[in-house]
Amino acid sequence: MARVAITAPSRAKKGEVIEIKTLAAHVMENGFRRTQEGTLIPRDIITQFACTYNGVEVFRAELYPAMAANPLIAFTTVAAESGTLEFKWTGDNGYSATQSVTLTVT
């Protein structure tokens, strides 16, 4: 079960810049570590993150093995209209997680 957490305001004034913090629970195995027997642990990371605001993409990121475990990504967006913000993470071994929050713009 993919667990994610979003910190975003639930209401904002129109035109206000809001900060969104996202966190996904993931080991982000970088593919360079070895077990005690010397076998390489295969890479298992989140590779893509995207945020859409009422269906329009406002932020996208590509992640690499140099991201820390449980990747945190914080960014900003302009509160344009009331609606939903959808977050999507995709990664190796078919990893996929989605989360959405509602934003009321006054």
Next chain:
Amino acid sequence: MTSRRRFLAVVGGALAASQATAQLDPNIQALRRAALAKAIQKVTEGKPMRTGKVKLQVPPLIDNGNTVPLSVAVDSPMTATDHVKAIHVFTEKNPQPYVLSAYLGPRAGRASISTRARIADTGQVIAIAQLSDGSFWQDSVSVVVTLSACLEDGLI
């Protein structure tokens, strides 16, 4: 029966072989520098990079390279005609230079992102911003890492 000479030859050979696999490439620094240059070249496509506008914040002394908080802010009005298109973060000494590529637009409101990275060794961290007019701006910070990422238990 195994003679002393034969025993030494066999054991010595095995030791040498195991050492050879445990050793990193002697040109590792040059290889990583080349990989970084190639990664930057891929982003900028050979266009000149200027210093300024970008502010990369990383603690200069890192106790634990496994989770290094870093943030990048770019001085930009973020309007439809003048905004930051992408922010790329690279490290000098990691096995791969890439850390994060973030793509934003005028709807971001402010060009500032923050994240957490893994940094393998003492060296430079570089942030590159691509603006909507096609120019590239960069900032780099030298960091000292005491406990390296990627080298915890299990790794030789």
